[in-house]
Amino acid sequence: MAERELKRSEQSAIRKLVTELCANYDSQDKICLPLDSPCYMLNKWWTGAYCRYFEKAVLPVDAALESAITGEDTSMRQKICSVCGKSYLPITSQAYCSDACRVYARRKSERKRKRRQRQNQP
Numbered sequence: 001m002a003e004r005e006l007k008r009s010e011q012s013a014i015r016k017l018v019t020e021l022c023a024n025y026d027s028q029d030k031i032c033l034p035l036d037s038p039c040y041m042l043n044k045w046w047t048g049a050y051c052r053y054f055e056k057a058v059l060p061v062d063a064a065l066e067s068a069i070t071g072e073d074t075s076m077r078q079k080i081c082s083v084c085g086k087s088y089l090p091i092t093s094q095a096y097c098s099d100a101c102r103v104y105a106r107r108k109s110e111r112k113r114k115r116r117q118r119q120n121q122p
Contacts, residue, residue, distance in 0.1 A: 003046060003047050003048045004046070004047050005045060005046055005047075006044065006045055006046060006047060006069075010065060010068060010069065011044065011045060013062060013065045014041055014042075014044055014054075014065070015041075015042055017054075017058050017059070017061065017062060017065075018039055018041045018042055018054065018058070019042075021058050021061060022039075022041075022053070022054060022057075022058050023053075023057075024039075024051075024053055025039055030042075032051075034053075039051075041054050047069060060077075060089055061089075063077075063078055063087070077089060078090075079094075081096050081097035081098075081101050082095075082096070082105070083096060083097075083101040083104055083105050084097065084098075084101055
């Protein structure tokens with residue numbers, strides 16, 4: 001994809017992701033910890049080179065922003081939780097978005113199984 005200038009909404013989304021989710025960003029000193037200098041991604045205004053940590057660990061959280069920046073359709077990697085309906089990036093063969101949803105689904109299936117078992121008893 002050809003390099004282009006970032007839209008204002010994309011810039012603000014990048015800033016929000018960095019300040020809220022990036023583990024390398026120190027909000028107190030407003031610096032990137034590994035570089036010990038101001039974060040490169042906060043003043044990003046052009047597509048092209050990105051911080052590797054941001055690109056691999058933080059950007060996949062926002063699929064719409066990732067697909068807008070990279071030009072690839074990233075929605076195929078996401079799944080939708082059958083319990084709560086939220087979209088999430090699965091880790092291996094993960095079926096639910098959180099432990100709470102997993103516990104809820106398991107309890108529901110156990111209730112259903114016990115109900116069938118009680119109905120079949122004479």
